[in-house]
Every structure is written in C-alpha cells, then in structure tokens.
Amino acid sequence: MTEQPQVAEQTGQPSGDVLLSCDDVSLSFGNVRALVDVSLTLRPGEITALVGDNGAGKSTLVRCISGIHRPDSGTITFDGRRTDFHSPEDAREAGIETVHQNLALVEDLTVWQNLFLNREIVRRLGPVGLLDRRAMQSRAREMVSALAVNVPAVGSRVRRLSGGQRQAVAICRAAGFSSKLVIMDEPTAALGVQETARVEELVFRLRDEGHAVLIISHNFAQVMRLSQQVWVMRAGRCVGGRRTAETTGEEIVGLVTGAIGS
Amino acid sequence: MTEQPQVAEQTGQPSGDVLLSCDDVSLSFGNVRALVDVSLTLRPGEITALVGDNGAGKSTLVRCISGIHRPDSGTITFDGRRTDFHSPEDAREAGIETVHQNLALVEDLTVWQNLFLNREIVRRLGPVGLLDRRAMQSRAREMVSALAVNVPAVGSRVRRLSGGQRQAVAICRAAGFSSKLVIMDEPTAALGVQETARVEELVFRLRDEGHAVLIISHNFAQVMRLSQQVWVMRAGRCVGGRRTAETTGEEIVGLVTGAIGS
Amino acid sequence: LGSCGSGGSTEAAAANGAQAAGRAPQNYAAVIKGLDNPFFQTMKQGIDDQAKTSGATVTVQAANSITDTTGQADKLNGLAGQDFSCYIVNPISGTNLIQGLAKLSMMNKPVVNIDSPVDPTAAKSANVKLATYVGTDNREAGKMAGQRMTTVLPSGGDVAAIGGIAGDVTSGARIEGFTQGVGKNVKVVQTVAADWDRQTALTAATNVLRAHPNLAGFFVANDDMGLGVARAVADAGKTGKVKVISVDGIKDALQAVKAGTLEATVAQYPYTIGQMGVEACQAATSGKTLPASVAAPVELVTKDTADKALASTPKPFGPYQDPYKTLTK
Amino acid sequence: MTNTTTLRASGGPNWSHRLKDAGFWAEWAALVGLIVLVIVFQTLNPTFLSPGNIASMLVAAAILIILAVGQTFVIATAGIDLSIASVMTLGAVVFGQMYEGGHGLGVASLMAVVSAGVAGAVNGVIVARGRITDFIVTLGMLSAASGLALILSDGKPVTVIDPLLLRLSTSGIGIFGWSFVIAIVVAVVAHVVLFHTRFGTHLLATGGSPESATAMGISTARIKIAVYLISGLLAGIGAILLVGRIGAAEPAANTAFLLNSVAAVVLGGVSLFGGRGTIVGPFFGALLLIALVNGLTLLGVSQFYQPLAVGIVVVLAALLMRFQK
Amino acid sequence: MTNTTTLRASGGPNWSHRLKDAGFWAEWAALVGLIVLVIVFQTLNPTFLSPGNIASMLVAAAILIILAVGQTFVIATAGIDLSIASVMTLGAVVFGQMYEGGHGLGVASLMAVVSAGVAGAVNGVIVARGRITDFIVTLGMLSAASGLALILSDGKPVTVIDPLLLRLSTSGIGIFGWSFVIAIVVAVVAHVVLFHTRFGTHLLATGGSPESATAMGISTARIKIAVYLISGLLAGIGAILLVGRIGAAEPAANTAFLLNSVAAVVLGGVSLFGGRGTIVGPFFGALLLIALVNGLTLLGVSQFYQPLAVGIVVVLAALLMRFQK
Numbered sequence A, B: 001m002t003e004q005p006q007v008a009e010q011t012g013q014p015s016g017d018v019l020l021s022c023d024d025v026s027l028s029f030g031n032v033r034a035l036v037d038v039s040l041t042l043r044p045g046e047i048t049a050l051v052g053d054n055g056a057g058k059s060t061l062v063r064c065i066s067g068i069h070r071p072d073s074g075t076i077t078f079d080g081r082r083t084d085f086h087s088p089e090d091a092r093e094a095g096i097e098t099v100h101q102n103l104a105l106v107e108d109l110t111v112w113q114n115l116f117l118n119r120e121i122v123r124r125l126g127p128v129g130l131l132d133r134r135a136m137q138s139r140a141r142e143m144v145s146a147l148a149v150n151v152p153a154v155g156s157r158v159r160r161l162s163g164g165q166r167q168a169v170a171i172c173r174a175a176g177f178s179s180k181l182v183i184m185d186e187p188t189a190a191l192g193v194q195e196t197a198r199v200e201e202l203v204f205r206l207r208d209e210g211h212a213v214l215i216i217s218h219n220f221a222q223v224m225r226l227s228q229q230v231w232v233m234r235a236g237r238c239v240g241g242r243r244t245a246e247t248t249g250e251e252i253v254g255l256v257t258g259a260i261g262s
Numbered sequence C: 001l002g003s004c005g006s007g008g009s010t011e012a013a014a015a016n017g018a019q020a021a022g023r024a025p026q027n028y029a030a031v032i033k034g035l036d037n038p039f040f041q042t043m044k045q046g047i048d049d050q051a052k053t054s055g056a057t058v059t060v061q062a063a064n065s066i067t068d069t070t071g072q073a074d075k076l077n078g079l080a081g082q083d084f085s086c087y088i089v090n091p092i093s094g095t096n097l098i099q100g101l102a103k104l105s106m107m108n109k110p111v112v113n114i115d116s117p118v119d120p121t122a123a124k125s126a127n128v129k130l131a132t133y134v135g136t137d138n139r140e141a142g143k144m145a146g147q148r149m150t151t152v153l154p155s156g157g158d159v160a161a162i163g164g165i166a167g168d169v170t171s172g173a174r175i176e177g178f179t180q181g182v183g184k185n186v187k188v189v190q191t192v193a194a195d196w197d198r199q200t201a202l203t204a205a206t207n208v209l210r211a212h213p214n215l216a217g218f219f220v221a222n223d224d225m226g227l228g229v230a231r232a233v234a235d236a237g238k239t240g241k242v243k244v245i246s247v248d249g250i251k252d253a254l255q256a257v258k259a260g261t262l263e264a265t266v267a268q269y270p271y272t273i274g275q276m277g278v279e280a281c282q283a284a285t286s287g288k289t290l291p292a293s294v295a296a297p298v299e300l301v302t303k304d305t306a307d308k309a310l311a312s313t314p315k316p317f318g319p320y321q322d323p324y325k326t327l328t329k
Numbered sequence D, E: 001m002t003n004t005t006t007l008r009a010s011g012g013p014n015w016s017h018r019l020k021d022a023g024f025w026a027e028w029a030a031l032v033g034l035i036v037l038v039i040v041f042q043t044l045n046p047t048f049l050s051p052g053n054i055a056s057m058l059v060a061a062a063i064l065i066i067l068a069v070g071q072t073f074v075i076a077t078a079g080i081d082l083s084i085a086s087v088m089t090l091g092a093v094v095f096g097q098m099y100e101g102g103h104g105l106g107v108a109s110l111m112a113v114v115s116a117g118v119a120g121a122v123n124g125v126i127v128a129r130g131r132i133t134d135f136i137v138t139l140g141m142l143s144a145a146s147g148l149a150l151i152l153s154d155g156k157p158v159t160v161i162d163p164l165l166l167r168l169s170t171s172g173i174g175i176f177g178w179s180f181v182i183a184i185v186v187a188v189v190a191h192v193v194l195f196h197t198r199f200g201t202h203l204l205a206t207g208g209s210p211e212s213a214t215a216m217g218i219s220t221a222r223i224k225i226a227v228y229l230i231s232g233l234l235a236g237i238g239a240i241l242l243v244g245r246i247g248a249a250e251p252a253a254n255t256a257f258l259l260n261s262v263a264a265v266v267l268g269g270v271s272l273f274g275g276r277g278t279i280v281g282p283f284f285g286a287l288l289l290i291a292l293v294n295g296l297t298l299l300g301v302s303q304f305y306q307p308l309a310v311g312i313v314v315v316l317a318a319l320l321m322r323f324q325k
C-alpha cells in the first residue's frame, strides 16, 4: 500500500498515445493472490517488456489481457475502449495475438493446422467453405522457415517437434496475422542462438510495422536490447516502470529482487 | 562422413576417467534422422555442456541416455559397463537422474508427490509399507524453497504452478536423490535471474560432491560460466567437442551455426 | 364370437368390484419383468384392469431389463418395506427374488407367483410360502409349437431356433420344449441367440437362411423376435415356404398369423395371467385357501383361429379355468 | 548447410514412411482386420462372399455405420455419446406415432430426425454449458430417452408397413441396398466435414487440447453442442432405417447398438481421448463387427461359443492396431 | 521480502479455501447429491428412512460398491473395465459349478475369485503388453467371459441355497448387512492402497501422465496389469455376494452392473481421463444410484416414468460437480 504512490510516480512512461492500459487489475486463485492492483500501459509502435521473478504473476496478467482469465476487479482498456473479454475469441477479434508460455498448440494437429487454427484459409464452393489445404501448407512452410533453422515438415504433428521448433511455430502463428498487439510470453526461452536472433528481428519488424509488442523475458540483456519501456512485477504487484533508455540492467534487477523500491 | 575424422580429433577431451561414453549412436523417427553416429564422453566430477540449434538432436540424445528411446545403432557405456537400458527405470537404477525438457511432471499430482515420484519415503508397518506423507512434505518444502523465490505450496497440484515454478520442481527432483550423473535439459530456460543463479549454485555443488552433470543450454554465457567441456551438435551429428577453458563463445557459436567445422 | 370365458369374467369382475367397494380398499404390489416388451405390457394391463374392476389399487413395478435380476430384487425389497396386503411377483429367474420373498413370508404377507415360477427348492429352504402360482409352462408352450411344426412339415425338414439372450431361463425352456415336441423328421440344425430383439433376430435369421438354403422353418422364442424373423423370411422371398412359429400371442403377431407371414403363435395370455394374479390376491387377502398351482390358458393360434383370437385379444378366445373367480365371489 | 538440414527434416512423406507411420496403421487396421476375416470365412464357407450374403451384410451394417459416424464426431472431441442407441429408439417411436397418426412418411421421417436431433442438442447444451462430463449427461439421456420412448408409445410397438420404406432395405443399386447407399453418403459427407472444413479442424482441436483451442479463440462449447447435435441427427436417420428394416417402431432399448457403435469407432483407430479421428476407420470397424457375426452364424458356431469367438476376434483385430503407439 | 512472498503463495489450506477448491467438490458432490435425494424422498415418503429400508438399500448397494471400487482403480489409470459385469457372471458360474460339484463354500468362493482374477489379469496383460486400447480389450473380455460362463454352465442356472451364504445379505450388525460390511472393508482397504502406498501414487501418475511416469522409472505396464487384476478380483468377490443375493449362479449376464459401476465412479467425481481418483466419491455414487431406484419405487413412480426420472436426477446430481473445473 505504502509503495503504491511511489510506484505511480516512477512509471517512466511519458504521456501520449496509449494502446492498452490496465488499471488496478486483481485476480486470486483460491488463497493465492496472483495479481494485486496491477496498473500499466502499453503504447503503439513500441516494444514493452514485462519482467519479474518466477511466479510473480506475469503470465497471469497476460492471460487476463488475452481473455483467458477475467480479473476479479480492475479494468483493462484497449484501443480506447474498456474491454470485458469473455473469451480469447473476443480478444483475438479485438486484435490481440498472444504467444502463451505453454504455447497453446494442439499436439495432435499438424504444424500447418496449428498455424492457421481459427484463421483457416477457405475456398468457397457455393454455400460451403472448404479448407484450402494446399495454400495453407505452402504459406506455413514460408512462415516457419523464416524463423527456424532445422525446419520441421509442416505436415508433421506438433507432438513430434523439438522444444524450440514448437516455440517457433507458436511465434509464427502470433506474428502471422494482422493485429494491433502481439503479446509474447517468454518467446525465446527454448530457442537457440540463431533462432533467437531471428525472433528479435521479427519483433523489430512488428514494431516498425506499427504493432505494439508486449514481451516477457527473463533475459535482461534481451530486454535492454529490444524494449522501449519496461514494467517490473514482484509477488503479484507491478512495482515499477522505466523507459529502457533511462535505466540500466542493474536497476531492473534491483526492482525485480526488491532491493530497490520496497 | 568426411567431417567425422576431423571431429574425432578435435574433441578437446583429455584422456582419463570416463563416466559415460556414447559411440556412434544413431536414431531415426520415420524419415527424420534425429541422431547420426553421435559419439561423446562425460567425465565424473565435471560439468559437461551440450549445445546446438533447435532440432539438432540434443533432447533425443538425452532420451537415449536416460532409457526413454533405444538407439537404432551404436553403444552407450556408463560407469564402465555397456548399457542397454530397456526403460527409464533401468537408467534411474544405474544412477542417472534427468530433468527432461518437458519436465516429466504429473500435472494432477501435488508438488511433493512429483518430487518423490518413484522415490517415496515409506514407513514399514509389518508387511505393508505406508507412505510417510508428512516426512515427504516437509522434505519437499525444504528442497523447493532452496531454489524458488515465490515458493509454491508443496500441497498444490503442479497444474497450477507458473512455468518457472514447474521447472524448479523438476530440478529439485533430479538433484535431490543420490546419483552418479545428473542430466539437465535446458534447466534454466524458464527461470528468473535469482532462480537461475540458485540453479547454477546447485550445479556447482553437485559437481563438487563428485557427480557428473550434463547440461543442455542455449545460453552460451552460462555454458562458458559453468562447464568444463562442451559438445556441439548440428543437424543430428556431434560436430565437435572443446575444453571450455580452451575455447571462446565465438568458436562455439561458429560450431553451432556451421561457420566452423563443416 | 363366443368368447364366453372372457365375457363372463368381465361381468363377474364388475359385479365383484361393486361388492369390493364396500370393503376397505385393497392395496397390492406387483413386480414384473422387463419394460420394453409387449408381453409384459399386456400383463400390466391385465393387472390394472382387474384392479379397477375389483376396486383395488395395485402398484406395478418392473425390472429395467430382462437381465436385471438384482434390480428386480431391489424393487421388491423397496416395496416389501411398505404396507401392501398382497404381493404379485413375476421373477426373472427362479431364485433372484428369494430374499425379498423370505422377508414377506416372515411378515405373513400373501405372495402370488405369476408367469415364471419361483424355484421350489430355493423357496423351501428360505421358508418362502407362496399363496399360489398361476402361469404357463414354457416347456409346454414350446412343445405345442413343436407339434405344430411337425404338422405343417409332414415330410420333415431342417428348422432353426432363435432364442432370447443366451442362457435365459424362459428362452431355454421354450426351445427345449420345442425340441421335444417336434417329430423325428424335423431336425433342429441351429440355435441362435438374438437377445429378445427384433432387429437382431432379423439379422440372425437372414444369416441362418443363408447358411441353410433348404431350411423349412423357424421356431422363435417370442413374438417380437418372431416378427423380425418373419420379415427376414419375407425379404428372402420365402414367405409360406419357411414356416415361422413363435410364442407369446401379442396382437401384432396375431395379425401376422392372419396375414400368413407367421405360421402360428403359441398364445400365453399375459393379460389373463395378470388378471388372475389380482384375483388370487383378492382371494388370499380375504382368507380363502388357494389352489397351489393354476395353469393359465395356452392356445395355439393358427390362420384358422387368428380372427377369433384377434377379436378377443388380449383375452383368450377359448374357454379356460379360473378357480380364483369363484373364490372371490 | 541450412538447405540440407531442411531437407533432412521436411522430406515429403513417401510410401515406406507411411508404412512406418502409426496413424496410417490405426486408420487402416480395421480394413486389414476385415480382409483377414473375409479370407478366413470365405475359405471355411464359400457362401460367405456370395452376392446375396454380401448384400445382406451391407444392409445390416447400414445403421451401425451411421451411428458409428455420429459417435466418431463425439469421440473426436473426447466425449462419448452413451445415449445414441436410445435416442435412435426415441426417434423410431416418434416416427411410429406420427405414421400411425396418419402423417405420412415425409412428416414422420422429419419428426424422427428432429426429435432425435433435439435430444442430441440437449446433451450438447448440458455438456457444454453445465460443464458436466459427457459420460454422465449422455448416461442420463440414455435413461431419459428410453423413458420418453416408453411414455410416447405406451410401451407398445407400432407396425409400419410402408412400401417406400420397405424398399430401403430390399432394393438398391446392385448389391448395395438403399440403406447402405445412405450410409455411404453419410460417411462421405462426414469425411468432408471432418477434414475439409473449418468446423472439422476446430473439432479436432477441441478434442486434442481444449485449453489451446480456447486460447486460439475457438468456442469449444459451440463445438460440443454441434457434435452432439450431429450425433442426434444421425441417430434420427438411423431410426428411420431401423423402422424400415424391422417394419415396426418399437420402444425396445437397442442396447447392442450402443456398445457396437463405440466399438466400431475404437476398432477404427479413433482414440477415446479425442483429438484424432477418421471416418474410414469406423466405417470398416462397423463392417468388421457385422461380418464377424454373419460369418460365425454361417459357420454354425453354437450360440454358447459365439460370444467367446466374438471376444477373441475383436481383440485379435485390435492387435493390428498395436502399431498405433 | 522473500518471507512474505512465501506466505502469500504457500499458506496452508484453510476451510474457505477448501470450499473453493474444485477437487473438494468433485469428491463430495455425490454425498451432497445423496443427502439432497434422501431429504426429498424422506419428505415424500416417510418409510424411506425406516431402518428396514435403509438396511435393504445398503445390502443392495454392496455389490455395486465393490464393482465401483474395482472400476475406480482402472479408471484412475485412464482405462475402463467393460468386462467387470461379465467377469462377475463368470465368477458366479464357476462358483455354481464348484458348489454343485460338492466342493463346499470355501473352495467355491476361492475359485470364483481366482477365475475372475485370472480374467482380469488377462485383460491387464493384453492392455499392457499388447498395447491395445483398454476399451477394445475389455469389450472383447466382456464377450469372451460371458461366452465362457455359458459354456461352463451349459446355459443353465445352478441354484445355490447355502445358509451361510444366505446370511451375507440377511443378517449383519444392526442395519449393516454382512455384505455391506464387506463392501465397507473393501472400500477402506482400497482407500489406503490408493492414497497411502507407493502403488497408489504410481497408479495415479500412470493415469495422469504415462510419459512422465515412465520417465520417472515407473513401469506403467505393471501398474496396468495390477489394476485389471484388482478389478477382476473384486468382481470375483462381487460374484460371491451376487450368488448369495439371488440364490443362484446364472450365466445370463447382468449388464446393468456395467454402466452403473462406471456411472458410480464418474458421479463420484473421478475423471475418465485418469490421474485423479477417490474412493469416497464412487462409494457415495453407488449409494446414490441405489437410493434413487429405491426411492422412485417407494414413491410408486410409474414404470414408464422411472427411466425418465432416473435420467433427470442423475444429471441434476452431476450438476453439483460443475464446480469441478
């Protein structure tokens, strides 16, 4: 409670366009308070990073924004309108694509089916729409080979892929469809050096195309490299925000561990 | 084929004690050749790193060593004896503990049940052995809090844990029981800064206690920090080995990408 | 239409009902077999009708299926705890209701056994006292069918038997009776279990016809399956050439006999069995001594008698004995 | 370098690869089992493959195929429709009541399909909105639908002799009776829906991983309702064929169809845990079960030995699926 | 700092927490449903809770409870034992043949349990070693065991009137008939095995995630064999009680037990997808099903309306489990 005002002052966020803002979002699971009055904002054309210890509540916040959980209290405003997503469908429709930490792939479907899940390309045949499998397969092949080094066959089931290959598929999916906000929950955790570099290029490209990107990462070097704004979570609270240009890796570590700001 | 002799020369491995050696291990899944004539050695009291791109075959090799897959050809020698593990049970019995990339946790069991899975503490009551739940719970609490910052309740189901909390549980499990070799497949991928530091401490402690540790990581800084020996895999082959002290991050990257050694 | 037996019984029952209305209303319980078979529907109808005419109320419960031996026992146990003055039971097997019946006997409640008999040795050892038994001997019914088969196949031939669920007591007794009833020239070449189901019987009969192209007849353990077998025979274009005889005497079967798709059916009149069961209860509760066992009417219905049978269904067209009626007077 | 790596992992599936592929075997195991069975029976009794016998097997299989297709949709979403047989009974009884009420074949058929569809939709809504496990909901419906059938029909069968309906099982194109032709059409449409529409993909995703499907914005509730509706509608079509076949609408439980429909699906290589499914598999699974009983009867296997033989053959046929893992 | 964090996440489960916990509701939903049912029936008909009626309900429930416990073990490993009822029939027939052959109660009982256990073990071995889905293997055994029962008994029931056996269901301790006491003992032992032995934990791990269990060195094959063996042995015990209850060993299968045993387990909050399980749940699930039929009979609900009522009540009872997710 006492730290709240201090935090609000130190967000580092200049005024201006805001794409998404969370205000006092709280969520508990039983007696685990996963989110406690979390407030933060995201701006279009920027890469925003969200950092914090394991179990700090980052993924839970992401799941609230992308419509999987509904907050117990607090509001989320997206693109100027107050949102009340009842399902991920609503969020996807509003223009939020997410790479979840658990990747949200269907193991028994093939790579291309996963890539186009709920975004299938359909050929109209009178009243019925039939899948255009060929088109999706060739598109999928392009999308995956842009990211992966050891490219998996797009016709193979996701169950068979290596950890990094899966992650590449999930990232391709989120990046491949027009959206206003792309959220990536630890997108490069399982990726190799080359693949990580490609994902970082992709993130820059997304930003340059005007998307907002929210990226969660435990790799502070990466955070400093990519982001324009950093938010720090600790034990369910958002304990601070900084412009990346105005902070250092050490300050962020301090905020994360609680050495600073508590 | 042509590179094989060259690689064999450049292993960087001095002669001496060998705990585990793989010789020409190959394994295919359908037409995917996941492992092609992989040969490498591990020495006791050392931390050995295994690096390579996504889909290079690292996890597949680990699964061969820990008895989940059986190689199509080639031999694995552990502790002086040629092994032919028919199941992970055999490998665990021989003294190999593994943190798998998919963590191998049972989602519906609690943290403590997962920690002691197949290593349960039992109170003998005449002919029947009853679980000593209390003992396991308190031991589990100690083990987990040594690694995690936001410690999950040991009685909560793994399904509920955050990505990093799960990984911490899996690492605790592998480290918690006496073994000759601990294999960790990307153990810190989902971990925060503090947790990663604790795991690295743990790895050093394991080494100092005389265990051999095989660690897979995409974080080359970490690899250079921790290991004494590095093996590099590329597209199913083991393309080189180096003493960490005698190599640089750049050389490793070169081996991984194929800029060196092909 | 001189169905004197049934006509007389209705009048008598009506008079009886008026008379019974003077007494305290009687409360009986009945537990019968399956639900989804017309045979037991007709039995229930007989019970209900007789109850109405005699001014009694009867709670009728049935097992969920013809294999539900313990479920039927549970239902009897449920009813046994309540205050009924008389119980009518049609057990699925000879022994499955024994415990409930033992309880009833301990409480000195009269029990009327209808249709399928309670196993006498089991009854004796469990101290079950049955007020009376009314029903038909399934073996006799099978035998009648067998004799008819011999008559319609004077030069003999191969026949097949289609039974209910394999191992079912009723089905077994009927087929056994049939086998005993047929003459030397008629040979039962195959017995198939069709689970008391019309569709299964149809498929089974189709297959049997294929396996034995010269088959001369079918004996079917109940009418419902018999109609399916008749359909199979018709589909094969062999109506009239392959004789189908079944047991029960439900209305659809009588019609089929009339139409000639069924050669004959051995009618067992569950309606009358139900009626007589209620009458027996009336007699028993008013303290009369009942005959130990009464044979319910069994009639062979052929094309000649089909019209008569249809006119009087669900009651028998011929005269029959009903000793309980005199006792309830 | 990157190029060869790509080739290594993404080479197109060739024949020897397909033969090693688990899914391939699962899908075709039922067909292989069927072929083996046919060879054995034909050797032991040459009438087995006579045109007449084939024709009657196909007609006998029609209802089971249609139910198995409906069951496949449900099972592919990791559900199970225990009520499929009694919903068919309900449909048949509604048909009978309508027909007896003088409404003609068309109206009766329509009402049969509609009533069965409604029962299916109720299943779906309770499963999806009430969040109750499929097993319990459809078990409840099993009981409720048979109860309704008994109430509507007052427990009595209705004889339905309609020349048009009769032709469903007595005539057709060559050895393919009309009812089998209907079953083929149902199977083909089902195959297209499952593998060539968005709905089909969403259905498999719902079965494979409901969380992931939800996270991708698929309404798993709507999918669940749809599959149970489909299962109900197909049970309604099955009801019409059933009435046509036995010439009567009966309130009898038809329990054999329940276990057989699930067995056909599972023999067809579809996992009860959802997420995978084919239509060819269950199609041949149903034919296998019908051919088995037909063959055993033709061979004159005694009624007491038949269940034993059926049990053993079913397990042996499934042994062909051992490659599944 | 770390300290407060720890507290936040690892606070011991208190009562309000437990009430919010899904698992808690799943486990006790059957009991809650049972209590509601009892209140309703007792209000409508006061004989419902008379000692006599309670006693007869408990005795009636004994066999179902024992089968449901066996089924729970199988279902907790994500399997299903469709053969449980016909294996019980097989056990009963073996009992009958032994008894008729003059072998006395002890030998007959032993052989009943042994033969049912063997059938269960065969299930387990085929499932585990042959890698065939549980559904097909036990469906095959369902058929094979009833066939064996028919062959052994030549299709005829054997009357078994044994005073000792009769007392199983006619006498006991107070309102608890001996057969119910046996069921209680079985349930208690099962609870201890499931939650207080290594085997129980390994069983739940096998059901929850076979890959993870295997990776941890658990032999899932051995677990599978064990659960089917247990299910078979319990079916054998059920067979003895069944013979005692109906006074005969009959070869015609009592199919109602199959669906009811699975229904009791699922009503008891156990997921068909394995990995979770309780014994209390299925125990009360079985009581619920028995009380339901008993109550409807007492109320004199017409036979046609009973299936409808059963269906509706089962779904309503399951609505209590909606908190499960």
Ligand SMILES: Nc1ncnc2c1ncn2[C@@H]1O[C@H](COP(=O)(O)OP(=O)(O)OP(=O)(O)O)[C@@H](O)[C@H]1O
Pocket: A029, A030, A032, A033, A034, A052, A053, A054, A055, A056, A057, A058, A059, A060, A061, A101, B150, B152, B160, B161, B162, B163, B164, B165, B190, B192, E009
């Ligand atoms: N469904 C749930 N039920 C109960 N507790 C949950 C649930 N989901 C998350 N939690 C708890 O909420 C807290 C925050 O979890 P969350 O997954 O948001 O962490 P995180 O910041 O993403 O951590 P990581 O870096 O490890 O992914 C953790 O203590 C976790 O155990």
Ligand SMILES: Nc1ncnc2c1ncn2[C@@H]1O[C@H](COP(=O)(O)OP(=O)(O)OP(=O)(O)O)[C@@H](O)[C@H]1O
Pocket: A150, A152, A160, A161, A162, A163, A164, A165, A190, A192, B029, B030, B032, B033, B034, B052, B053, B054, B055, B056, B057, B058, B059, B060, B061, B101, D009
């Ligand atoms: N069970 C399987 N069936 C078919 N292909 C498989 C299977 N397991 C792995 N593969 C394939 O084998 C190759 C090597 O996979 P592996 O998991 O060993 O990679 P990895 O080096 O661990 O990669 P990562 O760093 O992404 O974890 C990949 O192309 C993968 O798709």
Ligand SMILES: [Mg+2]
Pocket: A058, A059, A060, A101, A185, B162, B163, B164
């Ligand atoms: Mg997270």
Ligand SMILES: [Mg+2]
Pocket: A162, A163, A164, B058, B059, B060, B101, B185
């Ligand atoms: Mg890997």
